[in-house]
Amino acid sequence: MPEVMFAGPDGRLEGRYHHSSEPNAPLALVLHPHPLHGGTMNNRITYTMYRSFEKMGFSVMRYNSRGVGRSQGRYDGGIGEISDAAAALDWMQMVNPNSTELWISGYSFGAFVGMQLLMRRPEISGWISVAPPANDYDFGFLAPCPCGGLMIAGGKDEMAPEPGIHKLVDKLNTQKNVTVDYRIFDDADHIFAKQADRVGEALEDHVNTMRGRKALALAAD
Template identity: 55%
Template sequence: MPEVIFNGPAGRLEGRYHPAKKKTAPIAIILHPHSQFGGTMNNPIVYQLYYMFAERGFAVLRFNFRGVGRSQGIYHGQDELSDAASALDWVQTINPESRACWVAGVSFGAWIGMQLLMRRPEVEGFISVAPPAGRFDFSFLAPCPSSGLFVHGDEDRVATPKDVQNLIDKLKTQKGIVIDQDVIPGANHFFENKTDELVESVGRYVDKRLAAIGETMV
């Protein structure tokens, strides 16, 4: 789990990177929750998703948005999308033979991740954990360009089940993509005491997608 520093639009960004054994292995970047509410790359969900992807042979990066930890800059709210784009650029530069890319985001990171998905056609899979559909505008997903998984808790008062369901229902009307959904019983926005169930759900989904394309796990 080597520490890495790479250039972002507002200065240096701090991350942790797990290289893949295969040169053609897929890439995954993990985006953390809201910077102003304690979100960092060491968030327990971010941390466990990072290792979930690493165990499946991905080249994985998690990093701190601007103004968090040793990352330079200050919180902006929208420019964190540029941080995520820089992170993807950096991973792609050191994995030029990678055949695929995934983005996973938690809460605010899910909002940023879905925006990145719209701008980067090479992203073929996404994981959106507790997307705050009632608090941030997701109307840019028109249409959603890639298939992916939404996972959220039925006791979430930040990303309420109704708001997330409304978002998913809109996306499911689009042709050519498959939106999966998993609702974790008893889980709140932070998945307190439910993180294992969350990571297991995401792991099953990733395994299914890898099997569908014949990708062997490492």
């Protein structure tokens, strides 16, 4: 997984990028937890999601947002971090100009940033949100949400309590043409210390299911 440095809006950003051997492979971008609480691209859940996309044949990137690791700049309250995510996406699309499928995946604060990016980039095909901080951030901007995705909550999560996430899922599921695949890991807290493999398996199951449905729909046409 080669290290890459690419231009961000507030300086150079550090990432790890796997380029698929498959021609015109799908793309995935993975976003890490809150930088002021130790969140980096090497976070275990972030890394697990990265490896899951890699196993499925994606070209995939995880990166450090501004002020984290070797990335330049400093924390910007989420606004600048959304611009960092867009810059990472721009870099991947420049390297893979013929890819026609794009997924966004985030954990905790990274889930919030990822969903913000989803609203700005209509080419995104699907999304994964693990422990989105629905009680701390207003997700009302998802109106309408452009597509369905996978949301995972921990039943023992005190930082992103499951009832708040459940409320968000219910709201999204009322929207036209949006279905959220909602999975609760009853024994998981916010760290998902013993559930990393389950997160990866859920991601792969969801992505493979959605890609299979899309292929069947295209074949039927």
